Amino acid sequence: MKLLTSLFLSSTLLISTLANAATFTIEDAHVRATPPHSQNSAAFMKIHNNSDMSRKLVSASSDIAERVELHNHIMSEGMMKMRQVDEINIDANASVELRPGSFHVMFIGLNAPLVAGEMVKLKLYFNNGDEVIIDAPIKKINMKKKHNH
Numbered sequence: 001m002k003l004l005t006s007l008f009l010s011s012t013l014l015i016s017t018l019a020n021a022a023t024f025t026i027e028d029a030h031v032r033a034t035p036p037h038s039q040n041s042a043a044f045m046k047i048h049n050n051s052d053m054s055r056k057l058v059s060a061s062s063d064i065a066e067r068v069e070l071h072n073h074i075m076s077e078g079m080m081k082m083r084q085v086d087e088i089n090i091d092a093n094a095s096v097e098l099r100p101g102s103f104h105v106m107f108i109g110l111n112a113p114l115v116a117g118e119m120v121k122l123k124l125y126f127n128n129g130d131e132v133i134i135d136a137p138i139k140k141i142n143m144k145k146k147h148n149h
């Protein structure tokens with residue numbers, strides 16, 4: 001009986017771990033390449049919430065910059081301006097797209113220029129306790145595009 005109980009417990013643990021790991025799917029993560037001496041950059045990606053509960057991205061971390069913040073762009077007096085946000089909501093079974101001119105992960109105080117083709121390790125923290133580590137390639141992004149959104 002004791003053996004059965006422990007078998008049951010361990011399989012329950014295994015199932016919940018697997019379910020947990022699949023809560024979020026990150027697609028097309030990439031980081032904007034920077035010219036020399038540039039202090040800031042941003043990461044973009046599509047985050048899918050596979051759960052039946054709405055979730056929030058609450059922070060991100062990386063060792064490429066002094067500070068990593070969550071940002072959004074808003075229209076203010078006819079100008080697009082960046083603002084720090086506390087969280088980025090992702091509805092149940094839905095996606096949010098971090099893209100130029102919208103939500104993004106902001107890197108402030110880069111330790112080194114970001115060279116296209118290299119990789120950035122980024123950790124994402126969600127309000128259900130999930131932490132997701134991603135490797136995002138550095139890509140050249142035409143920032144003029146952001147005004148089209």
Ligand SMILES: [Cu+2]
Nearest residue numbers: 071082104106
């Ligand atoms: Cu920003």
